[in-house]
Amino acid sequence: MVDSHAWQVRQYPDPHVTEDCFELIPVALPDPGPGQVLVRNTWTSVDPGLRLRLRPDAPSGYFAAFPLGRPMDGIFTVGEIEHSDDPDFGVGTTVWHSQGWRTHSVVDVAEEAMNGVARLRALDVSAMTPQSYLGPLGAMGLTAYAGLHVVDGLSGGETIWVSAAAGAVGSLVCQVAKLLGHRVVASAGTDDKVRWLLDDLGVDAAFSWRDGPVVESLRRAAPDGIDLYFDGVGGDHLEAALEVANPFARIALCGAISDYEREPTGPRNLFLATSKNLTLRGFRGSAHVSLLDEMQTRLGAWLADGSLQSREAVFDGLASAPTALADMLAGRTVGKTIVRL
Amino acid sequence: MVDSHAWQVRQYPDPHVTEDCFELIPVALPDPGPGQVLVRNTWTSVDPGLRLRLRPDAPSGYFAAFPLGRPMDGIFTVGEIEHSDDPDFGVGTTVWHSQGWRTHSVVDVAEEAMNGVARLRALDVSAMTPQSYLGPLGAMGLTAYAGLHVVDGLSGGETIWVSAAAGAVGSLVCQVAKLLGHRVVASAGTDDKVRWLLDDLGVDAAFSWRDGPVVESLRRAAPDGIDLYFDGVGGDHLEAALEVANPFARIALCGAISDYEREPTGPRNLFLATSKNLTLRGFRGSAHVSLLDEMQTRLGAWLADGSLQSREAVFDGLASAPTALADMLAGRTVGKTIVRL
Numbered sequence: 001m002v003d004s005h006a007w008q009v010r011q012y013p014d015p016h017v018t019e020d021c022f023e024l025i026p027v028a029l030p031d032p033g034p035g036q037v038l039v040r041n042t043w044t045s046v047d048p049g050l051r052l053r054l055r056p057d058a059p060s061g062y063f064a065a066f067p068l069g070r071p072m073d074g075i076f077t078v079g080e081i082e083h084s085d086d087p088d089f090g091v092g093t094t095v096w097h098s099q100g101w102r103t104h105s106v107v108d109v110a111e112e113a114m115n116g117v118a119r120l121r122a123l124d125v126s127a128m129t130p131q132s133y134l135g136p137l138g139a140m141g142l143t144a145y146a147g148l149h150v151v152d153g154l155s156g157g158e159t160i161w162v163s164a165a166a167g168a169v170g171s172l173v174c175q176v177a178k179l180l181g182h183r184v185v186a187s188a189g190t191d192d193k194v195r196w197l198l199d200d201l202g203v204d205a206a207f208s209w210r211d212g213p214v215v216e217s218l219r220r221a222a223p224d225g226i227d228l229y230f231d232g233v234g235g236d237h238l239e240a241a242l243e244v245a246n247p248f249a250r251i252a253l254c255g256a257i258s259d260y261e262r263e264p265t266g267p268r269n270l271f272l273a274t275s276k277n278l279t280l281r282g283f284r285g286s287a288h289v290s291l292l293d294e295m296q297t298r299l300g301a302w303l304a305d306g307s308l309q310s311r312e313a314v315f316d317g318l319a320s321a322p323t324a325l326a327d328m329l330a331g332r333t334v335g336k337t338i339v340r341l
Numbered sequence: 342m343v344d345s346h347a348w349q350v351r352q353y354p355d356p357h358v359t360e361d362c363f364e365l366i367p368v369a370l371p372d373p374g375p376g377q378v379l380v381r382n383t384w385t386s387v388d389p390g391l392r393l394r395l396r397p398d399a400p401s402g403y404f405a406a407f408p409l410g411r412p413m414d415g416i417f418t419v420g421e422i423e424h425s426d427d428p429d430f431g432v433g434t435t436v437w438h439s440q441g442w443r444t445h446s447v448v449d450v451a452e453e454a455m456n457g458v459a460r461l462r463a464l465d466v467s468a469m470t471p472q473s474y475l476g477p478l479g480a481m482g483l484t485a486y487a488g489l490h491v492v493d494g495l496s497g498g499e500t501i502w503v504s505a506a507a508g509a510v511g512s513l514v515c516q517v518a519k520l521l522g523h524r525v526v527a528s529a530g531t532d533d534k535v536r537w538l539l540d541d542l543g544v545d546a547a548f549s550w551r552d553g554p555v556v557e558s559l560r561r562a563a564p565d566g567i568d569l570y571f572d573g574v575g576g577d578h579l580e581a582a583l584e585v586a587n588p589f590a591r592i593a594l595c596g597a598i599s600d601y602e603r604e605p606t607g608p609r610n611l612f613l614a615t616s617k618n619l620t621l622r623g624f625r626g627s628a629h630v631s632l633l634d635e636m637q638t639r640l641g642a643w644l645a646d647g648s649l650q651s652r653e654a655v656f657d658g659l660a661s662a663p664t665a666l667a668d669m670l671a672g673r674t675v676g677k678t679i680v681r682l
Contacts, residue, residue, distance in 0.1 A: 052616075234612070248628075253615045266607025271575070273623025274594045280621040282614025287589075 002038075004029045006071035006102030007321055012055050015261040017329055019322045021054065027071065029104055036108050037089050037120070041079035043131040044100040045139070046315075046324045046337040047168070048232075050075065051260045075100030076139055078123070078130045079341075094123045094130050096138065101321050103341055127304060135336040136172055136299050136310045143254060143285035144172035145295040148180075150281040150288075151250035153228050156181030161222060161241060164232030164257060165206070166193035167328075168336035173230045174203050175308050176299070182228070185221045187214070187237070189331040196334060200309065209233075215240035228252070234259045242272045253282040261329070311335030343379075345370045347412035347443030348662055353396050356602040358670055360663045362395065368412065370445055377449050378430050378461070382420035384472040385441040386480075387656075387665045387678040388509070389573075391416065392601045416441030417480055419464070419471045420682075435464045435471050437479065442662050444682055468645060476677040477513055477640050477651045484595060484626035485513035486636040489521075491622040491629075492591035494569050497522030502563060502582060505573030505598060506547070507534035508669075509677035514571045515544050516649050517640070523569070526562045528555070528578070530672040537675060541650065550574075556581035569593070575600045583613045594623040601670070652676030 004027045013021045032038045053066045053074075066072045077100035081093045086109055089095065097112055097120045099105035112120045123133050135141065147169075148154050160177050164170040165186035174197065177184045186203040188194055189210060197206040205221040218226070218240045225246035231238055234256025241251055256264065273280060302308035313333035315324040321339050328337040345368045354362045373379045394407045394415075407413045418441035422434045427450055430436065438453055438461045440446035453461045464474050476482065488510075489495050501518050505511040506527035515538065518525045527544040529535055530551060538547040546562040559567070559581045566587035572579055575597025582592055597605065614621060643649035654674035656665040662680050669678040 238611075253611070255615060256612050259612065264609050264612065266609045266611050268605050268607045270579075270594070270607050270623075271597050271600065271605065273621065274596060274625065276623065277625060277628045278623045280614065280623075282612075282617065282619045282621075284615060284618060287618045 002029050002104055004102070004104040005318060007318070008071050009054065009066045009068050011068070012065075013051075013261075017051065017054065017322065017326045019326070022322045024319060025071075027102065027104075030106055032083050032085075032106050034085065035110055036106055037081050037086055037095075038083035039077075039079040039095060039097060039099075039105045039107055040082045041077050041100070041103055041105060041341050043078045043134055044102075044318070044321065044339045044341060045076040045134045046321065046328055046339060047076075047139075048255055048257050048260070048329065050325060051257075051329055071099075072101050074098050076134055077101075077105065078133055079105070089120065089122060094125045096121050096123060096133050101318070103318055128300065131312065131338055131340075132303065132310055134338055135168060135312065136303060136308060137296050139285055140168045140172055140336055141295050141299050142288065142292055143169045144176055145299070146283055146285045146288035146291055147173065147230055147252040147254050148176065149291060150283045151228055151230075151252045151279070153177070153182070153230075153250070153252070154180060158227035159183040159185065159222055159224065160228035160230065161185045161187070161218060161226045161244075162203075162230045162232075163187050163209075163237045164255070165197055165203070166190075166334045167232060169254060170230070170232055171197075171201060171311065171335055172299075172308075174201050175302075178202055179302060179307060185218070185226065187217070187221075193334060196311075209237065213240075215243050218244050225249075230254060231256070233257055234264065239267045239269055242267055242269050242278065245272070245276055245278055247276045249276070249278050251278065251280045253280055257329070313337045315339045317341070343370050343445055345443070345445040346659060348659070349412050350395065350407045350409050352409070353406075354392075354602075358392065358395065358663065358667045360667070363663045365660060366412075368443065368445075371447055373424050373426075373447050375426060376451055377447055378422050378427055378436075379424035380418075380420040380436060380438060380440075380446045380448055381423045382418050382441070382444055382446060382682050384419045384475055385443075385659070385662065385680045385682060386417040386475045387662065387669055387680060388417075388480075389596055389598050389601065389670065391666060392598075392670055412440075413442050415439050417475055418442075418446070419474055420446070430461065430463060435466045437462050437464060437474050442659070444659055469641065472653065472679055472681075473644065473651055475679055476509060476653065477644060477649065478637050480626055481509045481677055482513055482636050482640050483629065483633055484510050485517060486640070487624055487626045487629035487632055488514065488571055488593040488595050489517065490632060491624045492569055492571075492593045492620070494518070494523070494591070494593070495521060499568035500524040500526065500563055500565065501569035501571065502526045502528070502559060502567045502585075503544075503571045503573075504528050504550075504578045505596075506538055506544070507531075507675045508573060510595060511571070511573055512538075512542060512652065512676055513640075513649075515542050516643075519543055520643060520648060526559070526567065528558070528562075534675055537652075550578065554581075556584050559585050566590075571595060572597070574598055576606065580608045580610055583608055583610050583619065586613065586617055586619055588617045590617070590619050592619065592621045594621055598670070654678045656680045658682070
C-alpha cells in the first residue's frame with residue numbers, strides 16, 4: 001500500500017493561522033475503482049481564500065468551510081497519474097485537480113467534473129512547468145484576467161491601481177495591465193516588495209501601505225486619479241480607491257485580505273460610488289471558466305517570450321503547508337506560494 | 342419691478358433640517374439682457390439629494406454645497422417665460438430650469454446649457470401637467486429609468502427589491518419594474534405606505550423596515566432571493582440586499598438617505614459581492630441624459646393610458662419649501678414632494 005498522508009483541520013484559527021490548527025494524518029488509500037484515477041501529487045497550492053474556509057461561518061455563496069477532522073478538499077493541486085483505467089487520463093499524464101494538501105489523491109473523474117475550473121484536467125507540460133498551472137496558467141491567471149475583464153480593463157490606456165500587488169494574483173494583474181497598455185500603480189506591504197514591483201515588474205509607481213495613510217500615498221502615486229482598481233485588500237484600501245477614483249471608474253472586488261482575520265467594517269464613503277458613477281464588481285475566477293482558454297493562450301505566449309514573470313515562493317514538503325499559509329497571510333511571501341511534494 | 346423672493350441657506354442643519362436653517366429674502370431681479378429669459382416659476386422641487394448639499398463637505402463629484410447667504414442654485418423648477426428675446430423660448434412657453442426655490446429666475450440660456458439635463462428646456466404641456474416634469478417625466482423618471490438601465494433591469498423577468506419605495510423615485514421604479522414584467526418587492530417606513538404600495542401600485546410584496554430586522558423581512562418577502570436591488574437607503578438595507586442577493590445579482594446605488602444625517606458605516610458584509618459575483622453600480626440620473634427621450638416616450642405613454650401613477654405631495658407657497666424638505670426627509674411624504682408657487 002502507498003504511504004500516503006493528508007492535512008486535516010483540527011481547529012479553526014482565532015484569529016491567526018498556526019501550525020497546530022492542522023494535523024497531518026496517514027491515509028489508507030483505496031484502490032482506484034472504475035472511473036477513478038490515482039494521482040501522485042507533486043505541487044499543491046496555498047491561497048488567501050483558504051483562510052475564508054477556515055472558520056465555521058464561511059461566506060454564503062463561497063466554498064463551504066473545511067469540516068474539522070477530514071482531509072481538506074477543494075485546493076488546487078498538480079500531480080502525475082499513477083494508475084488509471086480512463087483512456088483520457090493515461091498513466092504518466094500531468095493533471096490538475098482539486099484535492100490538495102495531500103500526497104496522493106484518488107480522483108473520481110465524473111464527480112470532479114462538477115468542480116468547474118478545478119475539474120481533473122490534463123496539462124501540457126512540454127513547454128511550461130507543472131507548477132505554472134497553479135499560478136499564471138491556472139486559477140491565479142484566470143482570476144487576474146477575469147478581474148480585468150469584469151471592469152472592462154482588457155483594452156488598456158487607463159490608470160489602474162493594484163493592491164496586494166506582490167501576491168500571486170496582484171503580480172499577474174500588474175504585468176498583464178502593463179502589457180495591455182495601462183499605467184499601473186501598485187501597492188504592497190514591504191519596501192522589498194515595492195522595489196521588486198518597480199524594478200522587476202516595471203510598474204509605473206508603487207508604494208508601501210505601511211508608509212502612511214493609504215489615501216495619501218495613492219494620491220501621490222496617481223495624481224490624475226484612477227480609472228480602475230483591482231482590490232485584494234478591502235478596508236482602508238477600498239476607501240482610498242473610492243476617494244481617488246475618477247468619474248465612471250470601475251473596481252474589481254477580488255478579495256479583502258485585510259478583513260479575513262478581524263471584523264470587517266465596510267467602506268464608509270461608499271456614497272462616492274453614487275456621486276461619481278462608479279461600478280464595483282465582485283467576482284470569482286471560477287465564474288469565468290469560459291475565459292480559461294483565452295487566458296492560457298495570451299499569458300502562455302507572454303510567459304514563453306519572457307514578457308511575463310512568474311515568481312514563486314516555494315515551500316518544500318507537505319509538512320510545510322501550514323507554515324506556507326501562515327507566512328503568506330502575514331505578508332512574508334512574494335509571488336505565488338506553493339508547496340513542492 | 343417684480344416682487345421676487347428666494348430662499349438662501351443661513352446655516353447648515355446639524356443634523357436635522359429645520360426652517361431656521363434658511364431665510365426667505367427679497368431679490369431685486371435684474372432686467373433680462375441679451376440671451377436671457379425671465380421665468381415666473383410655478384412649481385419647484387424638493388429632493389433628498391438637497392440634504393447632501395446642505396453641509397460644508399458635499400461629497401466629491403456631487404453638486405457643490407449650497408453656499409451660505411446666497412440663493413440656492415441647481416434645483417429643478419418649472420415655470421412660464423414672462424420676458425424673452427430668444428426665439429426658441431417665446432413668452433408663455435412652459436420650461437424647466439435649475440434655479441429653484443425662488444419666485445422668479447433670470448436664466449442665461451447659454452450658461453444654463455452647461456447644466457446637462459437641468460438645462461433650460463421647453464416642455465410640452467398639451468397632455469401632461471407642468472409638474473409632471475418635476476416627477477415621472479423629469480429627473481425622477483430619468484433616475485428611475487437610468488437605475489434600471491445600469492443594472493440590466495430593463496428586460497424584466499427577475500425579482501427586484503426597491504427600498505424607499507414610496508418616494509418619488511422608488512414609486513416609479515416599482516411601477517416601471519412591474520410594467521416590465523419583474524416580480525417587485527417594496528419597502529417603506531410606515532404601514533400606510535406599505536398599504537399604498539400593495540393596493541394602489543400593485544407590487545408583489547411589501548414590508549415596513551420598522552417591523553424588525555430588514556434582512557428578515559426581506560427574506561420573508563423574497564424567499565427565492567433577489568436578482569436586483571434599487572437602493573435609496575444604504576445602511577442596514579444595503580447589507581440586507583447583499584445577504585439575500587442571488588448569485589450574479591446587481592445593485593443600483595441611487596442614494597443612501599439613512600446616512601445623510603449621521604456618520605455612514607458602510608456595508609460590513611461587502612465580501613459577499615465577491616463570493617456571489619455581485620455588481621454594485623453607483624449612478625446619477627444626470628449621467629444618463631442620453632436616455633431622457635426614451636424614458637419620456639415610454640413613461641409618458643404609461644402615464645397617458647393610466648398604467649403609471651404619479652402621486653404628489655404638494656406644499657403650497659414658496660414659504661413652505663423648508664417644511665416640505667424636513668417632512669420628506671423624516672418620511673412624512675408619499676410620492677413626489679413639490680411646492681406650488
